Structures are given as structure tokens and as C-alpha cells.
Amino acid sequence: MYELKTKETEASVIEFIQSVENAKKREDAYKLFDIFTETTGYQAKMWGSSIIGFGAYHYKYDSGHEGDAPLVGYSPRKSKISLYFATGDTNREELLTTFGKHTSGKACVYINKVDDIHIDVLIQLIKQSVTFLENLYPEKK
Template sequence: MYELKTKETDNSVIEFIENIESPKKREDAYKLLDIFTETTGYKAKMWGPSIIGFGSYHYKYESGHEGDAPLVGFSPRKSKISLYFAPGDTQRDELLKDFGKHTTGKACVYINKVADIDVNVLKALINQSVRFLKETYPND
């Protein structure tokens, strides 16, 4: 059976942020913590060793694979900051047009620093992702 690697933990979000080597990245992590907390209304939780997540949902795919994941989150990694939004949300691409400097993956949006992006668009992305996941997985 597949074991989900990224699970909610009781590790301290503040302790995690304080251990970020780069002062600039640490500062951005605190800015993002404030933005995500204020926008979602959820308390930040650590997911796995390096993802700061907000809220959670339970998913179940047609394949039978299921698990829990944060509604939205971020991870201040060494090279870039990963922002986690709902995979499969078609409105995300439209919002990203006005987001600022970023690159994208399947579920992630990567930024170098908060100064590169439009914070209002970030809030819209967070709200859209939460809304999309709550509609897609209403069993929570």
C-alpha cells in the first residue's frame, strides 16, 4: 500500500521558519505566513518536514488512492519558494497572468521572493484554491 509522505505533523512552524538560513527567505516566509493565515483563517501547520499548510481536505481518486493534504501552503526551499495551490484548478492559470515573476509545476507555483509578486493576486489564488478544493472534495 502506498504510504503518503507528506502528513500533518506537530512540528513548530515558527521553529521551522527560524531555522531557514537566508535572512531574506526567512523574512519572506513570515510575510507568507501572515498572508496565508489572514486569507484562509486557518492556523498554519507543518506538513512533512518542510511544507507549511493551511486547512486540510481528504481526497480519493478513482484509482482508490486517497489521503489528506493542506488546502493551500508554501515551502521556503533553498532555491525558490514553492506555493501550493489546488491541482487541476483551471482558474489558476487566469489568475497567474497578473501574478508577477514565477514559474509553475503541476500543483506548485515557484517564486524567488515575495517582492516579485502581486500580493492581491496571491490572496485571490489562495481563496480560489480553497473554494475549488472545498467544492471538489465536500466531505470535510
Template sequence: MGYELKTKQNDRSVIEFIEEVESEKKKEDAYRLLDIFTETSGYEAKMWGTSIIGFGSYHYKYPTGHEGDAPLVGFSPRKVRHSLYFATGDEKRAELLEQLGKHKSGKACVYVNKLEDIDTDVLKELIRQSITFLKQTYPDA
């Protein structure tokens, strides 16, 4: 009875998911994020679980034996704020977050109220940095 990862890549339409976002402003931001992440990452957007839009993927394995697949980067247009997903454990992440603009950050997530609050050039750098870091850490990514 292994641990079952809930957030798996699936074939749900990213556009349909964004269209379900209630707030017009959030929806508009979600489409801009979709463009920024797609262009910057070079990967096609895929749904992960029910609410994460992910780009690329990598397979991780922890010393505990726990392993799974996750998107290299991603975002989710949540009701209150957007959740942005970048690699953790990278020193440059904190440095870049200081330049990002108005946000809150948790362990794996960076929370942004609206895109006007942040510097999109720094966002692009975070996306690139995250992908580079994960590909170095997990060479099969």
C-alpha cells in the same frame, strides 16, 4: 502494503521551522507568507512533512483508489525559491497565475524567488480560489 503518504500533518513548530531558514531574506518572506496565508485562508498554520507549511486540509480519493489528506493551500521556503501550493485542475488558476508576476509553475507548485516579484493581492486571490475549488470538489473539506 498500501502506498504510504510521506507528507502528513504533524506537531512540529512552524515558527521553529521558519527560524531554521538560512537566508535572512527568505526567512523574512516566509514570515510574510505565513501572515498572508493565515489571514487569507482563515486556518492556522501546520507543518506537513518536514518542509511544507499547510493551511486547512481535505481528504481526496482518486478513481485508482489512492487516497489521502493534503493541505488546502500551503508554502515551503526552499533554498532557491519559495514553493507555493494551490489546487490544480481549476481553470481560474492559470488566469490568476498570468497576473501573479514573476514565477515558474510546475504541475502542483508555483515557484517564486522573492515576494517583491509578485502581486500579493493576486496571491490572496489564488489562496481563496484554491480553497473554494477544493471545498467544492471535496465537500467534506
């Protein structure tokens, strides 16, 4: 049976951020920590070894696959900072048009640094993602 690799852990978020080698990326990780914490009202938790997540939900697909995931999160990776938002809300793509310099994949939005983006749009992306997922998966984890 498939087992999820990215699970909530008891690892210290602050220790993880302190371990980020690049000083600018570490500074941005702290900025994002403050923005995500203030916007969501959730305590930051480590998910796997490198994702800082806020809140959580339990999903179950028609296929029977189920698991837990953070409502929103980010990861200060070596090349770029990965931001994790819900993908099912159509407002996401509209918000990304005014977000600032970024690239995006199916589930992630990638930025080089916080100075490249509009913080007010980041806050809107966080809020819409949390609202969307809490409405889609109302049962609390």
C-alpha cells in the same frame, strides 16, 4: 501499500521558519505566513518536514488511492519558495498571468521572493484554491 510521506505533523511552524538559513527567505516566509493565515482563516500546520499548510482535505481517487493534503501552502526552500495551490480550477492559469515573476510546475508555483509578485493576486489564488477544494471535497478531514 504506498504510504504518503507528506503528512500533517505536530512540529512547530515558527521553529521551522526560524530555521530557514537565508534571512530574506525567512522574512518572506513570515510574510507568507501572515498572508495565508489571514486569507484562509486556518491555523498553519507543518506537513512533512518542510511544507507549511493551511486547512486540510481528504481525497479519494477512483483508483482507490486516498489521503490528506493541505488546502494551500508554501515551502521556503533553498533555491526558491514553492507555493501550493489547487490545479483543477481553470481560473488558476488566468490569475498566474498577472501574478508577477514566477515559474510553475504541475502542482507548484515557484517564486524567488515575495517582492516579485502581486500580493492581491496571491490572495486571489489562495481564495480560489480553498474554495475549489472545499467544493470538490466537502467532507471535512
